[in-house]
Amino acid sequence: MKSFELHCHVxxxxxxxxxxxxxxxxxxxxxxxxxxxGIFSRxxxxxxxxxxxxxxxxxxxxxxxVASAWMLHEMVSRKxxxxxxxxxxxxxxxxQGGALADMALCDRFAEGDVTQLIxxxxxxxxxxxxxxxxxERD
Amino acid sequence: xxxxxxxQAMLNGEMGEPRRWAMDHMIRVGRFFDAENFVPxxxxxxxxxxxxxxxxxxxxxxxxxxxxxxxxxVRIPMITDPxxxxxxxxxxxxxTDLMASLExxxxxxxxxxxxxxxxxxxxxxxxxxxVRGEHLAFGDTGVVIYCNSVLGAYSNxxxxxxxLAAGLTGRTPRYALHLDQNRKATKRYxxxxxxxxxxxxxxxxxxxxxxxGSYWEVPVIEGIESQPGSDxxxxxxxxxxxxxxxxxFHIVGVTPEAHTLEAVSRPGLLETDTISKQDFDSFFARxxxxxxxxxxxxxxxxxxxxxEMQSIADLLDGKKIHKDTSLxxxxxxxxxADARRMGITERIESSGAIVLEGMCFYQSYAREMGExxxxxxxxxxxxxxxxxxxxxxxxxxxxxxxxxVASAIAGKIVL
Numbered sequence: 001m002k003s004f005e006l007h008c009h010v011x012x013x014x015x016x017x018x019x020x021x022x023x024x025x026x027x028x029x030x031x032x033x034x035x036x037x038g039i040f041s042r043x044x045x046x047x048x049x050x051x052x053x054x055x056x057x058x059x060x061x062x063x064x065x066v067a068s069a070w071m072l073h074e075m076v077s078r079k080x081x082x083x084x085x086x087x088x089x090x091x092x093x094x095x096q097g098g099a100l101a102d103m104a105l106c107d108r109f110a111e112g113d114v115t116q117l118i119x120x121x122x123x124x125x126x127x128x129x130x131x132x133x134x135x136e137r138d
Numbered sequence: 139x140x141x142x143x144x145x146q147a148m149l150n151g152e153m154g155e156p157r158r159w160a161m162d163h164m165i166r167v168g169r170f171f172d173a174e175n176f177v178p179x180x181x182x183x184x185x186x187x188x189x190x191x192x193x194x195x196x197x198x199x200x201x202x203x204x205x206x207x208x209x210x211x212v213r214i215p216m217i218t219d220p221x222x223x224x225x226x227x228x229x230x231x232x233x234t235d236l237m238a239s240l241e242x243x244x245x246x247x248x249x250x251x252x253x254x255x256x257x258x259x260x261x262x263x264x265x266x267x268x269v270r271g272e273h274l275a276f277g278d279t280g281v282v283i284y285c286n287s288v289l290g291a292y293s294n295x296x297x298x299x300x301x302l303a304a305g306l307t308g309r310t311p312r313y314a315l316h317l318d319q320n321r322k323a324t325k326r327y328x329x330x331x332x333x334x335x336x337x338x339x340x341x342x343x344x345x346x347x348x349x350x351g352s353y354w355e356v357p358v359i360e361g362i363e364s365q366p367g368s369d370x371x372x373x374x375x376x377x378x379x380x381x382x383x384x385x386x387f388h389i390v391g392v393t394p395e396a397h398t399l400e401a402v403s404r405p406g407l408l409e410t411d412t413i414s415k416q417d418f419d420s421f422f423a424r425x426x427x428x429x430x431x432x433x434x435x436x437x438x439x440x441x442x443x444x445x446e447m448q449s450i451a452d453l454l455d456g457k458k459i460h461k462d463t464s465l466x467x468x469x470x471x472x473x474x475a476d477a478r479r480m481g482i483t484e485r486i487e488s489s490g491a492i493v494l495e496g497m498c499f500y501q502s503y504a505r506e507m508g509e510x511x512x513x514x515x516x517x518x519x520x521x522x523x524x525x526x527x528x529x530x531x532x533x534x535x536x537x538x539x540x541x542x543v544a545s546a547i548a549g550k551i552v553l
Contacts, residue, residue, distance in 0.1 A: 012166050026351075026383075030190070031529045034505075042529035061352050063383045064526065066277045067501070069297020070190040077194030091353035091383045092167065092314065093297045099166040100299040 002137045006117060008086070011106030011128030012098040018083040020122040020135075021055040023047045024115045027085065027094070028064035029071035038080040056124040057082045058115055062091040069093050072101035084126045086114050086133065104128050139168050139311065140175045148307055154209025156202045160303035167300060168311030177273050177292075177312040182212065182305035183261060184253065185219035185277035186298040187501035188240040195298075196243050202302075203247035210251050212305035217256040217265060218248060219278045220441060220470075220498035227494055232510035237503055253305065257496035258470035259440045262289065263368055265472070270394055273316060275304030279385070280376035280440050280522065286386040288371045290394040292316050295353070295385055314353075315385055321395060323358035323388055325350045326408035331415035332363055335538035336373045336446075339366065340521030341421045343374035345413055347382025358388040358402055360410075366392065369443050376440050377521035425524050425536040427551045431462070432535070433513040435546040438468035438499040439523040446539075447477045447493075451485040453543040458489055460549030464511070465491035468499055491546070499523065504530040517542050517551060 023046040034041035038053040062068070072094075075081035084104035085094065098105030104126045111117055118124060123136040141161075147153060149161040164176070188196060202210055223233060223241040245255060256265050259278045262285055268274055270290030276282045277296050285291040294314050296304060304310045314320050327346055333339045342359075350357045357378070366374070366389075378384045388396035396402045437450060450467055459465050467486055469477065474495035477483045483493045500523060507513065508531055517535040518524055519542050524534035535551050544552040 010169060012170055030500075031526055033529065041531070044528065061383065064380050065279050066185045066295055066297045067187070067190040069299055070186060070192075070195050073198070073299075074190065074192030074194050077192065089352055089354055092171065092294050092300070093383075095170045096163075096167050096297040096300040099163055099170075100297075 004135050006114065006133040006135065007110040008106045008131045008133060009108040010131045011104065012095060013084065013102055013104035013128050015125070015127045015129070016083045016104045017123065017125040018054055018056045020058055020118050020120055020124045021047065021050065021052065022058040022115055022118050022120045025059060026061050026063040027057070027059040028062065029068040029075070031064050035071065035075055035080065052082045053080050055082050056126065057085045058118050059085065059087050060115055061087055061089050062094045066093050069097040069100065072097035072103050076101045076103060086118070086126065088114055106131065106133065139165055139173055145176060145309070154205055156205055156209050157306050160306040163299060163303045164307070164311050168313060171311065171313035173311035173313040175312055176309040177316050178309050179214060179273045179275045179304050181266070181268070181274050182214060182216040182296070182301050183219060183276040183278065183281060184216065184298050184301040184305065186244060187220070187222040188237065188244055189222055189501065189503050190298070191244065193240070196240055196247070199244060199247040203250035212252050213308040214305060216253045216305035217261055218253060219259050220501055221257050221496050222502045224494045224497045227492060230492065231507055233503055233507060256471070258472065259498060260372065260443060260470055263372070263443055264470055275301050275310045277301045279379035279383070280372065282385050283375040283379040283387065284372060286315060287375060287388065287393050321386060322356060323403040323408060324355045325357045326403065326410050327357055327359045327413055328410050329359065329361040329413045331413070331418055335519070336369055337519040337521060337536055337538045338418065339370040340373040340377040340519070341418055342413070343377030344381045344521045344525065345417055345421055346387065347378035347380065347384050349411060350382050350384055353383045353385060355384065356386050356388065357384065358390060358396060358399065360390050360399065362389055362392065369446060372440050373521065377525070380522040380525045422536055425534050427515055427533060427535040428553045430515050430551050431549060432517050432545045432551050433463065433515045434511070435463065435465045435517045435542050436468070436499045436523060437519065437539070437542070438466065439520045439526070441498060442467060442469040442473065444473050444476050447473060447482050447486070449539060450543065451482045453540060454486055454489040454491060457547050459491055459546050463546050463549045464513070465489070465546040466494055466499065467491060468494045468497060471496045500526045500530070508532055515551070517545050
C-alpha cells in the first residue's frame with residue numbers, strides 16, 4: 001500500500017476520513033445534484049449518476065450560484081452528504097457553506113492539481129485545521 | 139483576524155447569540171481566505187429559497203428569530219433575493235402546501251429580524267443601486283457581478299449564511315473583491331461578433347465564464363461596438379457568474395473601472411483570446427431541440443425588468459399560447475406592481491401566459507414542478523437558466539425572446 005501527504009491551505013470543518021470520488025470537473029450543489037437521491041444528476045457532469053454520500057469529493061473549482069451555502073447544511077441534516085470536498089481553488093460560497101454545515105472543505109494544494117494527485121477509490125484523511133490531507137492507495 | 143472592540147464584544151456574545159454566531163462564522167470564512175480584518179458594509183442581500191434551506195435551514199433561521207428583539211435585528215439595511223413561492227399562483231404551478239408552509243415560516247423569521255422582503259435579484263434596477271466604491275454583502279451571483287462590474291461596488295459572493303452574518307454585524311471579512319489588488323484583469327477577450335439580443339449577451343457571458351472558469355479570474359472584454367444597456371449587462375453578467383463563478387468583469391470604455399485597458403491591466407501582459415461568431419453558434423447549438431414539443435417557456439433568471447415585460451406583452455398581443463405549453467414571465471414585486479398598473483400584466487396573461495412575482499423559476503422547486511406538470515423540454519432566452527436547469531431534469535433550449543414566444547404559441551421549438 002502506498003501512502004503520501006498533501007499540503008493545502010487551512011480549511012473549514014472537522015477532520016474526517018473516507019473514500020475519494022474524483023473528477024476533473026467543477027461543482028455546484030444546485031446545478032449538479034439530486035439531493036433527494038444523493039447522486040450527481042446533471043448529465044454533463046463527469047460524475048453523473050454516481051452517489052456522493054459519505055465520499056471525499058475532489059474537484060477543480062466551484063461554479064455557479066450562492067445556493068450551495070445553504071444546501072451543504074441541508075444535506076448534512078439529512079445525512080445524505082459528502083464527508084469532505086477538496087478543490088484546487090474554491091469560491092467563497094462553498095467555503096461559507098462548509099463553515100455553516102461543519103463539513104470539511106479545503107483548497108490550494110502545494111503539490112499541484114489535486115484532481116490528478118488523488119484518484120477515485122483512494123482512502124483519504126482530511127485535517128482542515130492543519131491543512132493536511134493523507135492519501136492511502138492499494 | 140484583527141478585531142476591534144465592538145467586533146470582539148460581538149464574538150464574546152455580549153450582544154447576543156445571533157451576533158456571536160455571525161462573528162464566529164465570518165472568522166472561519168475570513169481565515170479560509172486570509173482576511174486580515176473586517177470591512178463595514180452598507181447593505182446586505184440574502185438568498186434563502188426554501189428548497190435550498192430545507193427544514194434544517196428554516197429551523198436555523200427560526201432560532202435566530204426567536205431571540206430577543208435587540209439581539210435578532212439586523213444592523214444595516216438588508217433585503218431578500220427571490221423567494222420560492224408566489225402565494226397567488228403556487229397551486230396552479232402544482233407546488234405543495236408543505237412548500238408554502240416552509241416559505242411562510244421563512245418570511246416570518248426574516249421579518250422578525252427586520253429584513254425587508256424585496257424578493258428580487260434585480261435590486262440594482264429597482265430598489266437602491268449601489269454607488270461606486272460602496273462595500274456590500276450581496277447574495278445572488280448575478281447581483282454581485284452586476285454591482286461590482288457595472289456600478290463599481292465591492293462585494294464578494296455572499297451565500298445566505300454569510301449575508302445574514304453581515305446583516306447582523308454590519309461587516310464582512312475583507313478578502314477577494316474588497317481589495318483593489320484583486321480587481322485587475324487576469325484574462326483578456328476580444329469579440330469579433332456583436333451580440334444583439336439579450337440571449338446573445340447571455341451567450342457572451344456564458345462563453346467568457348466558461349473560458350475564465352474561476353472566481354479568482356477577472357475578464358476584460360474588448361471589441362464591443364454597441365453601447366450595452368442595463369438588461370444586456372444583466373443577462374451577460376448573470377450568465378458569466380453562472381457558467382464560471384465569475385464575480386467581476388470589465389468592458390473597456392464601458393464599465394467604470396476600465397475607462398482604458400491600461401486602467402485594469404498592464405499593456406502586453408495578457409494574451410488576447412478571440413470570441414467569434416462560430417463560438418456563439420457553438421454555444422447556442424449546445425441547447426438544441428428544434429421541432430420538439432415545448433412544455434414550458436420561461437422568462438426568468440434574472441427577473442424581468444419593466445422593459446422586458448413590455449417586450450413580451452408586445453410579442454403576445456392578440457395571440458394565444460398553445461394549449462399544451464405553459465409560458466411563465468417572472469419578475470420582481472416592484473416591476474409586477476408597475477406592470478399591473480400599466481396594463482402589461484393583463485396583456486401578457488390574456489394569451490394564457492402567467493406572470494409570477496417575487497420568485498425565480500430555478501429557486502422554486504424546479505424539479506418537483508417539472509415532475510408535477512410534466513415539463514421536460516424548457517425554452518428560455520436566459521443563458522443562466524438553461525445552464526442551471528439541466529440538473530433539475532429538464533431539456534433546455536436557448537434562443538431569443540421572439541423565438542421563445544413563437545415557440546410557446548406553436549407548441550414546439552421554433553428557431
